[in-house]
Amino acid sequence: MTGVSRRGIPQKALRVGIVLVLLFFLGRQLDQRQATYLAPDSNAGIIAKPAGIVVIGLVFYGRRDRASSMFCYLQRNMVGNGGWPDEVIWFDDSAIPLLVSRKISHPNDFVVSANIINNPPLGFLHFHMGALHPYLPETRQPSAAPTSWKSSEHGFWQGDRDFSLGLHLSPPYQGHRWLRVEDERIMTQTPASELRYEVWGDSYASWTAAAQMHYSLLENIEKDTLDLYRFNPPWLMHGERIRINFMCVYGDDILDNEIESWPRDRGDEDMLVLDLPAKLHRLRGSATAVVDGPVVKIPTTGRK
Structure with missing residues (x-):
């Protein structure tokens, strides 16, 4: 992928990702038209998609059965297109726009997490x-x-x-x-x-x-x-663990840190929310658990 960096310099691609069971990358697009989304409350108004940014969804297949269940959201036609009923897996329409907006406006937050239901430790806070x-x-x-x-x-x-x-x-x-x-x-x-x-x-x-x-x-x-779920201001993890079920990251923060050399005894969650934020001295924003209201329900991987 080629494009511009987040600093606007024509180097590597502008790679911003949201990790859920899916990973979204943001990059430059040729079509400069803007898309708008309704914010979750009357105070937030309209969210405008940044001009020149394209969102690309990539699927993580660490747990193929969980990842495949999210495909219906890409199609926006759940049952009619072979997906799962939307009452089983659901996220707020503003979740992705708000998550991406938070990441772009706070680039030093290493990871921005969505506000996920049934996702410890957030249940205690809810x-x-x-x-x-x-x-x-x-x-x-x-x-x-x-x-x-x-x-x-x-x-x-x-x-x-x-x-x-x-x-x-x-x-x-x-x-x-x-x-x-x-x-x-x-x-x-x-x-x-x-x-x-x-x-x-x-x-x-x-x-x-x-x-x-x-x-x-x-x-x-x-x-x-x-709105009862909303963290305002955002909940800052300060280097503590949160699960990588639905997250936004800069792709170059990951790809520039020698993925091939990551320790075999450290999982991707360990690296994304614990090790890399500490290494890069970006603990304050590590896994900021979110932000102005996107609420998400995804499949769980434990006994629940």
């Missing part, structure tokens, strides 16, 4: 920001249940006021629903209350916490309250 809501699994199987994804059409959870659910209980039955608890005080008795600021551990492995986070996302989509 809980304390009020983005998660009290949900519990229904205690008895109904003879018939609504099929809508909207929690408001399923009624409230019914059960003992003292009922509590930990991080590792077994499912009550196959195909059970999680229902909204009307009493907000029950939140302290739900799995989300046990989340910790950690990358691994129970916050990563718990299926019950994952279920509650996903049902909370559906509620926030229905009520148009995705």
Whole structure:
């Protein structure tokens, strides 16, 4: 790929990438027309795509089954074109424009991460920001249940006021629903209350916490309250680990650092969010977990 560097000098290509299960590269294009995107709230207005920038999506095949599931988003016609239903894998329409804009305006941030649902340690932060809501699994199987994804059409959870659910209980039955608890005080008795600021551990492995986070996302989509997830200002990782599920990087930051010589005992995540930011003295912006509101749900790779 040829083009200009991020400094405008005709050297290497301007290679800006977003790593999710996909990797997007940004480079110069001949067509100078601008594209615009609606920002996620009324205050942000319209996001204009920088003139002369093209976004190219590359697929990471470390886990082929996960990567292939994202192909539907490239086609913008999920089920009709062989993709997965959009309620299974979803991201906000403004996620990519805002992620790229943040990276371009803050080039010293080595990696910019999207605001990902069910992606430790972010779940702990979402809980304390009020983005998660009290949900519990229904205690008895109904003879018939609504099929809508909207929690408001399923009624409230019914059960003992003292009922509590930990991080590792077994499912009550196959195909059970999680229902909204009307009493907000029950939140302290739900799995989300046990989340910790950690990358691994129970916050990563718990299926019950994952279920509650996903049902909370559906509620926030229905009520148009995705702003509850927004980090303002951005959350700075300061050299701590965050997963490389949906990220934006400059390609030359990666390619100019001798990929072939990376230690065999260090994975790509180790290098991108820990080792290279430290080596290049760019810890402050390492994995800035985002930014002005793009919310993302992607397939998980753990027990969830």
